[in-house]
Amino acid sequence: MAEQIGIKTEHITLGQFLKLANIVESGGMVKLFLQDYAIYINGEQDQRRGRKLKINDTIEIEDIGTFEITKED
Known part of the structure; x- marks a missing residue:
């Protein structure tokens, strides 16, 4: 199961996500x-x-885990 990371904008950079x-x-x-x-x-x-x-992108990081970008209200 992916950990969900909520964002308030349409997109976020990989650096901001980390x-x-x-x-x-x-x-x-x-x-x-x-x-x-x-x-x-x-x-x-x-x-x-x-x-x-x-939104809905899945990020997998070796040895760390899986994350999903979700919309935060």
Whole structure:
């Protein structure tokens, strides 16, 4: 079961998502994190911190877990 991460906007970047999900503490840590962990967005590997994530996207992070972007009211 995927952990749900709610956003109030139409999309969020991968870097913002990593901070929102408390996976990294700061934006500066995002680049290093992306070098060390394989990230799959909807089954496709993508390491770009600027990648836009939309509602219902699924993010799988090796050794960490699976997350789903949901709409927050």
